[in-house]
Amino acid sequence: MDTDNNNFESYMKYHQSQIIDNTISCLLSPKSFDELGNAVATLSNSSTNFLLKIKDYKLLEPYISRDLYKYGKVKQTAGKLLDCFIVKMTEEGFDNHTVTLSLREYAEMTGKKSLGSLRNQTNNDLKLLNSVYIKNEPKYKKGFYLETKLCKCTEKIENGKMKFKFNDDLFKILSRKDVSFFQYIPSEVLQMSDKATNSYLLYKRILSNCRSNAGTVRENIISISTLYNYCTTLPRYNGIDGIAKGVEGITQRLKLPLMRDLKQIKSFTFDYSIEDYNNANFENWLKQELQIIWKEELPGLQEQRDGREKHKKRQDAAVDKALVKYEYSKLKKAGGGSTSKHKGN
Numbered sequence: 290m291d292t293d294n295n296n297f298e299s300y301m302k303y304h305q306s307q308i309i310d311n312t313i314s315c316l317l318s319p320k321s322f323d324e325l326g327n328a329v330a331t332l333s334n335s336s337t338n339f340l341l342k343i344k345d346y347k348l349l350e351p352y353i354s355r356d357l358y359k360y361g362k363v364k365q366t367a368g369k370l371l372d373c374f375i376v377k378m379t380e381e382g383f384d385n386h387t388v389t390l391s392l393r394e395y396a397e398m399t400g401k402k403s404l405g406s407l408r409n410q411t412n413n414d415l416k417l418l419n420s421v422y423i424k425n426e427p428k429y430k431k432g433f434y435l436e437t438k439l440c441k442c443t444e445k446i447e448n449g450k451m452k453f454k455f456n457d458d459l460f461k462i463l464s465r466k467d468v469s470f471f472q473y474i475p476s477e478v479l480q481m482s483d484k485a486t487n488s489y490l491l492y493k494r495i496l497s498n499c500r501s502n503a504g505t506v507r508e509n510i511i512s513i514s515t516l517y518n519y520c521t522t523l524p525r526y527n528g529i530d531g532i533a534k535g536v537e538g539i540t541q542r543l544k545l546p547l548m549r550d551l552k553q554i555k556s557f558t559f560d561y562s563i564e565d566y567n568n569a570n571f572e573n574w575l576k577q578e579l580q581i582i583w584k585e586e587l588p589g590l591q592e593q594r595d596g597r598e599k600h601k602k603r604q605d606a607a608v609d610k611a612l613v614k615y616e617y618s619k620l621k622k623a624g625g626g627s628t629s630k631h632k633g634n
Contacts, residue, residue: 315341318521320361
């Protein structure tokens with residue numbers, strides 16, 4: 290039987306991307322089925338409308354447990370496998386869209402000891418990843434529109450190794466030097482017990498929030514709404530899994546599982562208003578916020594703060610320059626900026 294490695298002190302290089310974060314969230318979510326037998330999930334946030342499709346989902350039934358299959362779900366190991374391919378790719382400089390990962394490397398990343406059971410599940414997950422298509426529709430001009438097959442990987446582990454290749458268009462976006470940044474992912478993220486159903490996605494969203502808000506007052510503050518929207522392994526209120534209305538249903542199906550699985554994460558603690566939490570209905574619960582207290586600072590975070598500060602200074606300088614130019618233009622139009630010369634008598 291696999292056991293989880295409890296040594297969570299190490300970090301691995303990781304190339305974070307909202308497209309990949311959205312892919313993993315949708316991959317693990319309950320899905321609807323279209324007329325062609327594809328499993329479909331969507332995710333919308335302030336910047337993007339995202340769609341994921343698992344093509345010919347019914348053909349994958351032998352590789353998915355029955356309790357997950359009927360809801361269009363897959364095990365979180367599929368998301369962790371994709372994360373590990375990205376770790377390996379990042380370690381190699383993220384300059385090639387093809388990477389080879391050995392089963393032993395994967396076992397070490399995820400803290401698993403039994404290669405036999407890991408091999409069986411990984412072969413299933415490889416088949417799933419090969420069937421994933423994504424569509425990324427930005428809400429603003431600066432985003433990237435993308436509609437593509439996610440990847441091409443080996444159908445099964447061969448000679449103890451597996452190969453993974455991002456689709457060309459997706460890799461071009463992920464590897465752009467002007468938008469990409471290399472970070473570190475705590476080993477604990479990938480080594481969370483599968484029994485902690487929601488911890489993996491909760492952890493990933495908190496990491497993303499911390500890094501995207503580095504150097505701001507929101508760096509370690511995150512709303513329940515943000516966590517709930519991303520953590521698709523939590524039941525949806527009046528959704529596919531169905532939750533009874535009223536305080537008891539919300540508490541038992543949403544509040545307690547979220548707090549239980551947050552407490553499984555060892556790298557941080559968190560504060561919140563217990564009184565507001567206990568009294569809140571669903572809408573008010575979503576508005577509540579958590580204060581994250583890290584036990585040690587994430588590697589690379591100070592560099593992001595510094596980068597944000599440098600960017601702000603450049604923006605401020607550009608604004609000041611534009612203001613001076615504008616004022617000078619006004620002065621010139623008013624006649625106060627004339628440089629004509631007059632000869633004296």
